Amino acid sequence: MMIQHIVMFKFKEEANGKSKQENLLEAKERMLKLKDEIKQVVSLDVYFNDEQAVKDNYDYILVSTFQTMEDLNQYQVHPSHVAFGQYIAPLRESRVCIDYKIKD
Incomplete structure (x- = not known):
């Protein structure tokens, strides 16, 4: 069994002097680096x-997998x-997360 970790974020329209789109792209870039780190x-x-x-959906989803909890x-x-x-x-405005077991 493996663990699936899913996190979703709803981003602010503007934050840190950047648009939502700019922040989404930078957040993705930073998160993907964690794969190697x-x-x-x-x-x-x-x-x-x-x-x-639909615009009230969450903006960003992280789907990651781990061997164990x-x-x-x-x-x-x-x-x-x-x-x-x-x-x-x-x-971000909000965050939701779920961790669950999956078959490998």
Whole structure:
């Protein structure tokens, strides 16, 4: 069994002097770097809500996979992940998350 970690963010229209689109792109770039920095990450992808989709959908989704819950917990406290959390906090309106077991 593996662990799927899914996080969704609703971004502010503007934050840190940048538009929502600029912040989405930078957040994706920063998140994708964690794949190489944190050894516990098996896979990690980021997607945006489609421009033609309902506007009250969440804007950003992170889909990541870990071997075990312990690996996910180590990822959560890794300095690179903590730094990302501090970076994204002022950019977002809300966050939702789910962690669940999947078959490998």
